[in-house]
Amino acid sequence: xxxxxQVWALLxxxxxxxxxxxxRAMWGNMGWMARTVVIILFLMSAWSxxxxxxxxxxxxxxxxxxxxxxxxxxxxxxxxxLDEAIKIADRYSKSHxxxxxxxxxxxxxxxxxxxxxxxxxxxxxxxxxxxxxAIVHAELKRGVSTLATIGSTGPFVGLFGTVVGIINAxxxxxxxxxTGLGAVAGGxxxxxxxxxxxxxxALPAVWMYNYFTGRIEAFDxxxxxxxxxxxxxxxxxxxxxxxx
Numbered sequence: 493x494x495x496x497x498q499v500w501a502l503l504x505x506x507x508x509x510x511x512x513x514x515x516r517a518m519w520g521n522m523g524w525m526a527r528t529v530v531i532i533l534f535l536m537s538a539w540s541x542x543x544x545x546x547x548x549x550x551x552x553x554x555x556x557x558x559x560x561x562x563x564x565x566x567x568x569x570x571x572x573x574l575d576e577a578i579k580i581a582d583r584y585s586k587s588h589x590x591x592x593x594x595x596x597x598x599x600x601x602x603x604x605x606x607x608x609x610x611x612x613x614x615x616x617x618x619x620x621x622x623x624x625x626a627i628v629h630a631e632l633k634r635g636v637s638t639l640a641t642i643g644s645t646g647p648f649v650g651l652f653g654t655v656v657g658i659i660n661a662x663x664x665x666x667x668x669x670x671t672g673l674g675a676v677a678g679g680x681x682x683x684x685x686x687x688x689x690x691x692x693x694a695l696p697a698v699w700m701y702n703y704f705t706g707r708i709e710a711f712d713x714x715x716x717x718x719x720x721x722x723x724x725x726x727x728x729x730x731x732x733x734x735x736x
Contacts, residue, residue, distance in 0.1 A: 529653030529686045533646065537693040540642045543635040544700050550586070550632070551707050557587035558714070565593060569725055574601055588628050592715050595624035596722045600729075617726055621719040625712075632711055636704045643698035650690020657683020 561584040568577040574597060581587075581594035599620035600613075661680050 525656045526653045526683065526686055529649060529656075530689055533649055533686070533689045533693050536642050536646060536649070540639055540693070540697045540700075543638050544696075547635060547700075547704055551704070551711075553586040554588045554632075554711065557584040558589045560584065561587045561590045561593075562718075565590075572729075588632065588711050588715060589718050591628045592621060592624045593718055593722060596621040596719065596726075600726050614723070614726055614730060618719075618723055621722065625715045625719060628715065629708070629712060632708050636701060636708070639697045639701035639704070643694045643701055646694030646697065647687070647690045650687040650693075653686030653690075654683045657686065 561580065564580050565577050568574075568580055578594055578597050578601070581590040581597065584590040596617050599617045658680060661683060
């Protein structure tokens with residue numbers, strides 16, 4: 493039914509009907525329900541754009557600082573400078589790797605005063621890494637689910653406005669006692685604007701949601717690898733302490 497209405501509207505345009513594509517004229521001819529739908533869609537669009545900008549800044553900052561953090565902390569750990577490694581991690585506050593690594597280093601440092609590090613203490617460091625990783629993962633995902641919600645509901649919000657507009661257009665037929673397609677062409681074309689706006693809002697949200705999801709998965713892999721390497725470092729340090 494909706495596809496038929498779109499075809500009819502296009503045919504009427506080709507025949508030189510009085511349907512206008514002036515945005516101001518369309519806005520003036522819209523009913524209050526269609527206007528409400530368009531306003532809601534633009535608010536959804538503004539919200540999704542805000543989330544996109546915020547996440548892009550956060551992810552680019554995390555990527556840049558992690559590239560600087562990784563070699564710096566690796567050099568400090570090779571030299572056995574645990575305190576220096578913690579200070580380096582604190583300097584890179586936007587790095588997802590630094591947030592995870594510093595939690596493990598601090599937990600390991602708390603037990604390093606003893607001459608021998610037990611398996612339970614190593615397990616405590618491992619749990620600290622897992623907790624930090626879960627927290628960072630939640631921070632990276634903040635707002636991303638909003639894009640999925642907007643992407644999935646945007647077309648339906650627009651379709652709701654279209655359905656209401658078509659109902660009003662057919663009410664015009666009964667009011668004017670006219671059965672010609674020209675009697676409803678203007679109303680149908682205006683109603684379809686809400687569907688177009690809904691798609692315009694939803695498509696970028698879906699694209700960016702998929703893009704951000706891929707980046708979060710890549711960050712998770714990097715954090716997993718860093719945690720594994722740090723646990724290996726703790727094991728080697730405990731073995732050295734036991735051999736002394």
